[in-house]
Amino acid sequence: VADSADAVLLGLDPEQREVATSLDGPVCVLAGAGTGKTRAITHRIAYGVRSGRMMPASVLAVTFTNRAAGEMRGRLRTLGAEGVQARTFHSAALRQLQYFWPRAVGGELPRLVERKVQLVAEAGARCRVRLDRNELRDVTGEIEWAKVTQTVPADYPAAARKAGREAPRDMAEIAHVYGMYEQLKRDRGMIDFEDVLLLTVGILQDRHDIAETVRSQYRHFVVDEYQDVSPLQQRLLELWLGDRDSLCVVGDASQTIYSFTGATPDHLLDFRHRYPQATVVKLVRDYRSTPQVVHLANGLLGQAAGRAAEHRLELVSQREPGPDPVYAEYPDEPAEAEGTARRIRDLIDAGVPAGEIAVLFRINAQSEVYEQALADAGVPYQLRGAERFFERQEVRAAMLTLRGAARSAGNDPLLDDVVELAAQVRAVLSSTGWSAEPPAGSGAVRDRWESLAAVARLAEDLARSRPGATLADFVTELEERAAAQHAPTVQGVTLASLHAAKGLEWDAVFLVGLTDGMVPITYAKTDEQVEEERRLLYVGVTRARVHLTLSWALSRSPGGRASRRPSRFLNGLRPGSTAPGRVAAGELGGRRHARRGPVHCRVCGKTLTDAGELKLMRCDDCPSDMDEGLYERLREWRSVQAKELGQPAYCVFTDK
Numbered sequence: 001v002a003d004s005a006d007a008v009l010l011g012l013d014p015e016q017r018e019v020a021t022s023l024d025g026p027v028c029v030l031a032g033a034g035t036g037k038t039r040a041i042t043h044r045i046a047y048g049v050r051s052g053r054m055m056p057a058s059v060l061a062v063t064f065t066n067r068a069a070g071e072m073r074g075r076l077r078t079l080g081a082e083g084v085q086a087r088t089f090h091s092a093a094l095r096q097l098q099y100f101w102p103r104a105v106g107g108e109l110p111r112l113v114e115r116k117v118q119l120v121a122e123a124g125a126r127c128r129v130r131l132d133r134n135e136l137r138d139v140t141g142e143i144e145w146a147k148v149t150q151t152v153p154a155d156y157p158a159a160a161r162k163a164g165r166e167a168p169r170d171m172a173e174i175a176h177v178y179g180m181y182e183q184l185k186r187d188r189g190m191i192d193f194e195d196v197l198l199l200t201v202g203i204l205q206d207r208h209d210i211a212e213t214v215r216s217q218y219r220h221f222v223v224d225e226y227q228d229v230s231p232l233q234q235r236l237l238e239l240w241l242g243d244r245d246s247l248c249v250v251g252d253a254s255q256t257i258y259s260f261t262g263a264t265p266d267h268l269l270d271f272r273h274r275y276p277q278a279t280v281v282k283l284v285r286d287y288r289s290t291p292q293v294v295h296l297a298n299g300l301l302g303q304a305a306g307r308a309a310e311h312r313l314e315l316v317s318q319r320e321p322g323p324d325p326v327y328a329e330y331p332d333e334p335a336e337a338e339g340t341a342r343r344i345r346d347l348i349d350a351g352v353p354a355g356e357i358a359v360l361f362r363i364n365a366q367s368e369v370y371e372q373a374l375a376d377a378g379v380p381y382q383l384r385g386a387e388r389f390f391e392r393q394e395v396r397a398a399m400l401t402l403r404g405a406a407r408s409a410g411n412d413p414l415l416d417d418v419v420e421l422a423a424q425v426r427a428v429l430s431s432t433g434w435s436a437e438p439p440a441g442s443g444a445v446r447d448r449w450e451s452l453a454a455v456a457r458l459a460e461d462l463a464r465s466r467p468g469a470t471l472a473d474f475v476t477e478l479e480e481r482a483a484a485q486h487a488p489t490v491q492g493v494t495l496a497s498l499h500a501a502k503g504l505e506w507d508a509v510f511l512v513g514l515t516d517g518m519v520p521i522t523y524a525k526t527d528e529q530v531e532e533e534r535r536l537l538y539v540g541v542t543r544a545r546v547h548l549t550l551s552w553a554l555s556r557s558p559g560g561r562a563s564r565r566p567s568r569f570l571n572g573l574r575p576g577s578t579a580p581g582r583v584a585a586g587e588l589g590g591r592r593h594a595r596r597g598p599v600h601c602r603v604c605g606k607t608l609t610d611a612g613e614l615k616l617m618r619c620d621d622c623p624s625d626m627d628e629g630l631y632e633r634l635r636e637w638r639s640v641q642a643k644e645l646g647q648p649a650y651c652v653f654t655d656k
């Protein structure tokens, strides 16, 4: 047994081995991107199982995405540790909830809300609060935040104000919509994504008998991406643990990118205070990326501020040198998308598989122009984390049919047991007119076929990973994925938001749309929010193994005014840019004079360091067209500057 367990330790460095072999008591791994945190914990579980010190069924590994969970299950299988539960907080909670609902509440678990934004819109309409598309997204975000921080509608305004939330509407109005949304859900017998955690926590808190049953099953807990744990997830973890301490957490404070949902790296950074007996391990060898990519990642973090930045560790690449990162500036967005698609074609022609390439952007709305450009270039692609897949009509219809079939199969144990779970799914899909052969050509018919083919492939994956899984298991899996908006993968170029890309890696990564205003995004106002945007870029950069391209477009559409500038986070890093913090002489529009002291935004007074901002004497967050009031402040600013400099300050604007 010992030999077979030791085999799992091959391929780990000494620090990773320490993680893998520390099976008693709490363990905390603090380390940067690509240092093998996920690998270390996967091997730890395998070591525990193969050495006989952990029963597979008593281990619960919590990852951030369903894809990461699937990958971990696959890795564990190859390492000879089958039967371990690797899930997201959400899917682990959903499973437990389904299991305990009849005992705790009675009846069947309510259906999951599939179109949350639509329900929020309906709630808004009932409260006579008209919300445009952006407001709808932001109000939905506020409701989610309120729920994960366990804030009820009546308390939302006070709590949101205290937390410094930038609410898109009057906070009392949002509270009203939030209350109505909850009522609609109740009336229709539905629960949403956040309810799954809330209800599980509630039941485990109130029902000691149920909590004890869960605790007797799970004895060892491993949590990946712990820096982004929300208060509610932390609470759930504590309830699972009870008074035991077989807990191993890994994370990188510099990758905290979900604080808008209430997540905080404090749990990670305070772990050793909470558990003074914890084994704390740091990893610094970066196994993922070339020295060039690592250099850029270190450079980005070198400019970071805040608590997360205080804990950063300089990464050291273990890979052969590769190409330098490419910085590409385009006149407009369609040109950027086309140029990106062209580069991707070149990479594919040079032998990089499409599945090893990703295009990452800040917000999902940016994906459309890339979908178009890739389709035009004949490159297969898949959207990750986008709502699309499960919103597609054919997928929704197929899920309904499958659910129906699973119910009747459930009443017929013979059918459920004997027929294999991929063949059954194909049979059900065929009954809706789908055939295993793809239709000729492209377009909508082909698109619909592709979606259903992806559903069939999912069934095959499940059959492989869980032999004996029934149709009902498959439907549950589909519903979990739908709730988590986790679309199935195809072997194409991945299009994903930076948020959805965490934990993943590709040979070639294209970070697109890197303008100031997108990264950092305009609504990041406070220093903390801007720092989170920087970390988001760090997450993006560190997804690349070899090829990294960073691009931006100077205007939105062809022929438009070139009003955009590259992300301020690249200043001092991309060639030809001024390092932040240093003010160059003559930056104020032609006349050269040495500057003393900092230059401030003429509108809000923020200290300026970016060359472009200095030229305009305006920070990027402030409006460009000045009204009388702003003009007055400009005059005032000039006189102050004149006094400070002892000479008239040069101004890019002329007097009226």
Ligand code: ATP
Pocket: 011, 012, 013, 016, 031, 032, 033, 034, 035, 036, 037, 038, 039, 040, 252, 255, 286, 287, 288, 502, 503, 504, 505, 542
């Ligand atoms: P992230 O912070 O992005 O989640 P991570 O710290 O979890 O990164 P992993 O994904 O575990 O890093 O590892 C990054 C890559 O390096 C993977 O491809 C992994 O297989 C590889 N790797 C990790 N450790 C080693 C090692 N000791 N020897 C060789 N390759 C390794």
Ligand code: MG
Pocket: 037, 038, 039, 224, 503
């Ligand atoms: Mg990881």
